[in-house]
Amino acid sequence: MKLTDRITELSHLDRSLQAVQARVPMDLQIKGMHLYQRLKRRLTGRAAEPRFIEYPLPAADAVPIEALDPTSPFLYRQGLWQSYFKRLRDEAPVHWNGHTPFGGVWSITRYDDIMTVDRDHERFSAEPFIVMGEPPEGLDLAMFIAMDPPRHDRQRMAVQGVVSPRNLQEMESLIRSRTREVLDSLPLGTPFNWVERVSIELTARMLATLLDFPYEQRHRLVKWSDTAANLASATGGTVTADEAFSAMAEMAAAFTRLWHDKARRIAAGEPPGFDLISLLLTSPDTRDMIERPLEFLGNLALLIVGGNDTTRNSMSGGVYAHHLYPSEFAKLKANPELIPNMVAEIIRWQTPLAHMRRVATRDTRLGGQFIRRGDKLIMWYASGNRDERKFENADAFIIDRPNARQHMSFGFGVHRCMGNRLAELQLRILWEEILPRFDTIEVLEKPQIVQSNFVRGYSRLMVRLTPARRQTS
Amino acid sequence: MPAVTFVLASGAIQEVPLTEGSSLMEIAKMHAVPGIDGDCGGCCACGTCHVIVDEAWRNRLPPITSAEAQMLAIHAGADPGSRLACQIPATAALDGLRVRVPDHQF
Numbered sequence: 001m002k003l004t005d006r007i008t009e010l011s012h013l014d015r016s017l018q019a020v021q022a023r024v025p026m027d028l029q030i031k032g033m034h035l036y037q038r039l040k041r042r043l044t045g046r047a048a049e050p051r052f053i054e055y056p057l058p059a060a061d062a063v064p065i066e067a068l069d070p071t072s073p074f075l076y077r078q079g080l081w082q083s084y085f086k087r088l089r090d091e092a093p094v095h096w097n098g099h100t101p102f103g104g105v106w107s108i109t110r111y112d113d114i115m116t117v118d119r120d121h122e123r124f125s126a127e128p129f130i131v132m133g134e135p136p137e138g139l140d141l142a143m144f145i146a147m148d149p150p151r152h153d154r155q156r157m158a159v160q161g162v163v164s165p166r167n168l169q170e171m172e173s174l175i176r177s178r179t180r181e182v183l184d185s186l187p188l189g190t191p192f193n194w195v196e197r198v199s200i201e202l203t204a205r206m207l208a209t210l211l212d213f214p215y216e217q218r219h220r221l222v223k224w225s226d227t228a229a230n231l232a233s234a235t236g237g238t239v240t241a242d243e244a245f246s247a248m249a250e251m252a253a254a255f256t257r258l259w260h261d262k263a264r265r266i267a268a269g270e271p272p273g274f275d276l277i278s279l280l281l282t283s284p285d286t287r288d289m290i291e292r293p294l295e296f297l298g299n300l301a302l303l304i305v306g307g308n309d310t311t312r313n314s315m316s317g318g319v320y321a322h323h324l325y326p327s328e329f330a331k332l333k334a335n336p337e338l339i340p341n342m343v344a345e346i347i348r349w350q351t352p353l354a355h356m357r358r359v360a361t362r363d364t365r366l367g368g369q370f371i372r373r374g375d376k377l378i379m380w381y382a383s384g385n386r387d388e389r390k391f392e393n394a395d396a397f398i399i400d401r402p403n404a405r406q407h408m409s410f411g412f413g414v415h416r417c418m419g420n421r422l423a424e425l426q427l428r429i430l431w432e433e434i435l436p437r438f439d440t441i442e443v444l445e446k447p448q449i450v451q452s453n454f455v456r457g458y459s460r461l462m463v464r465l466t467p468a469r470r471q472t473s
Numbered sequence: 474m475p476a477v478t479f480v481l482a483s484g485a486i487q488e489v490p491l492t493e494g495s496s497l498m499e500i501a502k503m504h505a506v507p508g509i510d511g512d513c514g515g516c517c518a519c520g521t522c523h524v525i526v527d528e529a530w531r532n533r534l535p536p537i538t539s540a541e542a543q544m545l546a547i548h549a550g551a552d553p554g555s556r557l558a559c560q561i562p563a564t565a566a567l568d569g570l571r572v573r574v575p576d577h578q579f
Binding site: 115118119121149152153156157160161164165168403405406410412413414416418420421 | 517
C-alpha cells in the first residue's frame with residue numbers, strides 16, 4: 001500500500017474514533033488515541049518529539065543579539081536567565097528569533113510591553129496554547145486559559161466559585177491546621193528536602209481538598225500535574241509523549257469515577273459541595289463536560305497545574321530568597337506585619353511560571369517591530385518582574401518593596417490567575433506559622449532546578465531548621 | 474472641599490477628599506482605603522479596584538468601556554452597579570459620590 005493510502009485510511013480511523021467517543025470510557029479513548037498516534041508516527045516517518053540535552057549555554061554577550069535564544073529549558077538552571085533577559089530588555093525588547101527549537105518566537109521582555117499584549121486579547125489570542133511549544137498530537141487538551149472570550153468567560157465563571165471569598169474563608173482554618181501539622185512534623189537540626197516535605201506536601205493536600213479527591217491518593221495529583229506541565233515538546237521538560245498519554249489515561253479514569261460518583265450523590269439529593277467537580281456538575285455550561293473528554297481533562301489539568309507548581313515553587317522560592325537576602329529575614333522577624341507584602345514580593349521574585357504565549361490575530365506593530373498575523377509572542381513574566389524600568393533594584397528581594405503587588409506573575413487582563421487569592425492565603429499562612437516555630441531556616445547547598453522554559457521550579461532544597469527559643473515571661 | 478464616600482466591607486464609612494486629575498482608585502490608594510488593591514496600577518487589567526456604585530450615581534459616571542466590561546464579565550462578584558475605580562476620573566462633579574467596597578477583590 002502506498003503511504004498516501006495509509007494516511008487516508010488513518011484519517012478514516014480518525015473519524016471513527018471521534019464517532020465512538022461518546023460511548024467508550026475516556027481512559028480507553030486516550031489509550032486508543034495513543035496507539036493511533038504511535039502508528040501514525042511510524043507510518044509517516046515523522047520525527048518523534050524533541051529531546052533536550054544539556055550543554056553549557058553561551059554567555060548573554062557572547063552571541064549576536066539576533067541569535068540570542070531565551071527558550072532553552074536550561075537557562076534558569078545555569079543561572080543565565082537574568083543576563084539574557086537584561087540584554088533583551090535593553091537592546092531588543094521585542095525580539096525575534098526564527099530558529100528556536102519551538103519555531104519562530106517573539107520574546108517580549110519589558111513590563112510595559114508585556115502589559116500591552118496581555119491586556120489586548122483581541123489582537124493577541126491565547127488560542128490554541130499558552131506555552132511555548134505544542135503538546136503531542138492527540139493530547140491537545142482544551143482549557144479555558146487557552147480560549148478567548150466569550151467561551152473563556154463562560155468556562156471560567158463556571159469554576160471560579162471554587163476559589164470564591166466564601167470558599168476561601170471556609171478553607172482558611174483547614175489550611176492553617178494542615179500547615180501546622182506539616183511544620184510540626186519536620187526534623188529539627190537535621191538536613192531534609194524542603195521541596196518534598198513542605199512545598200509538595202502542602203500543595204498536594206490543598207489540591208485534594210479543592211477537587212474532593214481521595215486524600216490518601218493525593219500524590220497521584222502531583223504526578224499528573226508534573227507530567228502535564230513538563231512535556232518536552234511543550235516546555236522543554238523531561239516528559240515524553242508516551243509518559244503523558246499514560247498519565248492522562250490514569251487521570252481520566254480516576255476523574256471519570258469521581259465525576260459519576262458525585263453526579264449520583266447529587267442526584268440522590270445530597271447537597272453539592274464547593275469542590276471543583278460539584279461546581280462543574282451543577283453549572284449549565286459545564287454539566288455535560290464529561291462528554292467532551294479533551295475539555296474535561298484539559299480543565300482539570302489546568303486547575304491541577306495552576307494550583308500545584310506555582311504555589312509549590314513560591315513556597316520553596318521564599319525560603320531560598322531569605323537565604324540569599326538574610327537581612328530581609330531579620331526585617332521580617334522584627335516586623336511580622338510585613339508578611340502580606342512579603343508574599344507579593346516572593347511571588348514577584350520567584351515568578352513560578354516564566355511566560356505565557358499569545359498569537360497575533362492580525363498584522364500589527366509592537367515596540368517598533370512589525371508582527372505578522374499568526375506570529376507567536378512569548379510574554380516573559382520572569383523578565384517583566386525584573387524590569388528596572390518598573391521595579392527599583394529589581395533583582396533584589398525586598399519584603400517591604402512598595403510596588404511588589406504590581407508583579408506580573410498572575411498575568412493581567414481576562415486570563416489573570418483565578419487562584420491568586422488562594423495562593424496568597426496559602427503563602428501567608430505558611431509564613432505566619434514558620435515565624436513562631438523556627439529561628440533559622442539554613443539552606444545547605446545550591447538548590448536543584450527543574451528543566452523547563454516554563455516552570456521555574458526547585459526539585460531539591462536542602463535545609464536545616466533551628467527551633468525558636470521559647471519566650472519566658 | 475469635594476469628597477467621595479467609601480462604604481467599607483465592615484460597614485465603616487471613609488470619606489476621601491477629591492483630588493482632580495487622578496482616578497477614584499488612585500485617591501482610594503492615596504488615603505489607604507482598605508479593600509482597594511489596584512494591582513495593575515490603573516490600566517484596567519486586574520479587576521482589584523472593584524467598587525459598587527450607589528444607584529443614584531450610576532448614570533452620572535462616564536460610561537463603561539469595552540475593556541472595563543470585559544474585566545467585569547469575569548468577575549464573580551459583579552453587580553449591576555459594579556465599576557472599576559481606576560476607570561472613573563476624579564472630578565469635582567463627583568462630589569458626594571458613594572461607593573461600596575466589596576468584601577473581597579479578585
